[in-house]
Amino acid sequence: MKKQxxxxxxxxxxxxxxxxxxxxxxxxxxxCERAIRLAHRRGIATATAYRGPQGDESSPIFVIVIDEVPxxxxxxxxxxxxxPEAPISVIREEVVHxxxxxxxxxxxxxxxxxxxxxxxxxxxxxxxTLGAGARILVEFGARYVSPAQxxxxxxxxAVNVLGSFAIAIFGTLLFERFMEERERMFWVLxxxxxxxxxxxxxxxxxxxxxxxxxxxxxxxxxxxxxGLLAALLGIRITRRAI
Amino acid sequence: xxxxxxAMTLIGAGVGAVLRYVIGxxxxxxxxxxxxxxxxxxxxxxxxxxxFLEGVAPEDxxxxxxxxxxxxxxxxxxxxxxxxxxxxxxxxxxxRAFFNILGSLALGIPALSAGIYLGSGV
Numbered sequence: 001m002k003k004q005x006x007x008x009x010x011x012x013x014x015x016x017x018x019x020x021x022x023x024x025x026x027x028x029x030x031x032c033e034r035a036i037r038l039a040h041r042r043g044i045a046t047a048t049a050y051r052g053p054q055g056d057e058s059s060p061i062f063v064i065v066i067d068e069v070p071x072x073x074x075x076x077x078x079x080x081x082x083x084p085e086a087p088i089s090v091i092r093e094e095v096v097h098x099x100x101x102x103x104x105x106x107x108x109x110x111x112x113x114x115x116x117x118x119x120x121x122x123x124x125x126x127x128x129t130l131g132a133g134a135r136i137l138v139e140f141g142a143r144y145v146s147p148a149q150x151x152x153x154x155x156x157x158a159v160n161v162l163g164s165f166a167i168a169i170f171g172t173l174l175f176e177r178f179m180e181e182r183e184r185m186f187w188v189l190x191x192x193x194x195x196x197x198x199x200x201x202x203x204x205x206x207x208x209x210x211x212x213x214x215x216x217x218x219x220x221x222x223x224x225x226x227g228l229l230a231a232l233l234g235i236r237i238t239r240r241a242i
Numbered sequence: 243x244x245x246x247x248x249a250m251t252l253i254g255a256g257v258g259a260v261l262r263y264v265i266g267x268x269x270x271x272x273x274x275x276x277x278x279x280x281x282x283x284x285x286x287x288x289x290x291x292x293x294f295l296e297g298v299a300p301e302d303x304x305x306x307x308x309x310x311x312x313x314x315x316x317x318x319x320x321x322x323x324x325x326x327x328x329x330x331x332x333x334x335x336x337x338r339a340f341f342n343i344l345g346s347l348a349l350g351i352p353a354l355s356a357g358i359y360l361g362s363g364v
Binding site: 189190205 | 248251252253254255256257258259260262263264267268270271285288289291292293296310311312314315316317318319320321322323324325327328329334343346347350351354355
């Protein structure tokens with residue numbers, strides 16, 4: 001009984017009966033990108049672009065912007081300023097159905113409130129413990145293989161580059177929704193987050209910089225360069241595979 | 243003894259990862275999705291912590307290993323920084339991607355130095 005009451009309270013107010021819809025005719029993708037990004041920044045409910053009927057490069061691009069009448073009217077002058085040469089037309093449409101119910105008030109764009117879930121914390125903790133174990137293993141191995149680890153911490157560098165490669169794979173799988181939230185907590189936030197380390201990287205860069213500017217620069221810049229390269233490679237390979 | 247140290251280091255890293263999840267997630271939520279502020283804040287904070295530790299006990303290798311390789315290394319992250327930078331670059335936000343890398347260094351290394359300075363003063 002009580003639960004039902006709360007659910008009724010949570011229901012948003014009835015949606016407006018009329019919305020305003022603007023159609024813009026643009027000549028370039030650059031203009032289209034500007035218009036859509038501005039709409040997103042201003043929290044406009046929806047801004048969608050499509051190419052004209054011919055569908056080839058020469059046909060114009062149309063952008064449709066929809067929101068409640070006052071919100072759209074307040075947005076129009078700024079939009080016209082952004083794409084000054086584009087013809088803009090505004091029509092009003094009657095709303096038949098709105099989903100989700102708070103769509104026009106930015107329900108899709110608004111970030112969800114951050115709540116750490118107890119179950120998630122457990123997965124992050126477990127992943128973090130194992131990730132650190134793997135990092136320490138690699139660092140000890142590097143020290144065992146070559147004492148150069150003390151001067152040029154190539155073990156930590158390998159960890160960071162390897163971790164960047166792996167997180168790119170997981171990140172792409174996550175983006176394509178091949179992964180569950182629990183797996184993200186364990187692998188991405190827990191294991192890989194703890195496997196790689198920024199604090200040791202910063203300390204080692206300053207220390208080896210003090211010993212030798214060349215080695216310090218090579219370590220500091222090399223880690224970033226190889227890390228970005230590895231992540232790029234990870235994204236490319238995963239996108240090709242799926 | 244070595245086993246106990248290792249166990250403490252690993253548990254510390256788990257705690258560090260949980261702290262990163264909570265603090266990073268909270269900062270990201272407060273600052274919005276336009277820029278990965280959470281990772282930046284976490285990394286700068288961790289650099290300060292490691293510097294402070296180095297300043298307080300530069301000779302204590304055990305403490306430096308347990309805390310520096312454990313809770314602080316687990317707290318900061320390099321891989322997320324790389325992925326978020328690439329995501330910004332793919333979203334045609336080149337300047338933000340550049341600032342993400344530059345800002346991490348420009349905040350992290352001074353934070354480390356400040357930590358060493360303050361730590362050695364204690």
